[in-house]
Amino acid sequence: MAGVGELDGVRMAGQLLGFYDRQGRQLPWRGERDLYRLWVSEIMLQQTGVATVLSYYPRFLARFPTVESLAGSTEEAVLLAWQGLGYYRRAQHLHRAAQRLVARGGGLPEELEGWLGLPGIGPSTAAAILAIGRDQPHAILDGNVKRVLARLLAFPHPLNSSRAQQVLWSVARQLTPRQRPGDYAQAIMDLGATLCTRSQPDCLRCPWQEHCQAHRLAAVASFPVVVPRPGKPRRRGVAALIFDKNRQLLLCQRPAQGLLAGLWEPPTLAMDDAEMLPLEPQSVAQRIAQRFNLHTTLPQPLPPVQHTFTHFHLTLYPFVCQWLGEEGEGVGNEAGYQTVRWLPRAAWHTLPCATLHRKILRLLEPPTASPENH
């Protein structure tokens, strides 16, 4: 690996900025000076690709145009605007941080220290907001930058150890110029996103080719070093689609902690073993009765829905049935749901749900006419 001292930071920054001026991406948050809007973009872009964020960003800002409007809204409304973006904790942190800043008064922080410590703000996000929004010379270190630096140095270790992080932050700081640090931050992310991509990097056009140790070794594909990950286990569950006599559907709000915290879903039963397949409607009814204290008609199966989470695959088997009880009877709640509600079809979309549960609810929609069928 090349010594850090061999890097000519000033020359390299100039080359990268030249690349950025010629062929940087045009993105809605480019040139943004409003720290609130920039903050929203940075949070959305955590672990989420630009292509996905592009559709959410303007909608979210139209709904919550200022930090005050965000702070003054309910978490449910924020989650609804975030619905489908994933990592919902980001939205909850964003909301809480907005409330904290508004309560504190004085607007959005103009210095790094004011951002660090807010929920959802880590060192790279804080640096990005002030580098881009105020042209302060802070280094950033995200996935794109890590990949670029790993190749630049022919970095021979996996990137996520704390030692590797230390080294990469150090190099990132060393390369960050005093001139145009905001453009530089966006330029190095553009480089990683458009040329120094994970597969098939376009070294021919790279402004840093002459400095790149991986390229010199003709081994760009060998960096960054990756450790093989264990496969994801598959879990199964039953989604109980329970209607009452008024065609209202039972929906439940998940616990405030853990996976999909605070989002809504049809009551779901985890199935511990695949041995239970095929599922007998009788046993589904029995378990609904045990778990939620709801006696129902014989559940009818719908096609299973597949979904992949960060750490596991999930297959949900939806069953439709009708509640036989009377209004006023309580719904049991051993699943730890925060609250449960009966909702008419027109109200389903007013509650935030994860994509998985949108898929389930779509099974209950009448088939939509295809564009050809006028």
Next chain:
DNA sequence: AAGGCGGGGAA
């Protein structure tokens, strides 16, 4: 230091 956390696009 390690594990948890959604979803979608690319290959």
Next chain:
DNA sequence: TTCCCAGCCTT
């Protein structure tokens, strides 16, 4: 399929 992404938080 598998990998990874404008990371951060909790344990």
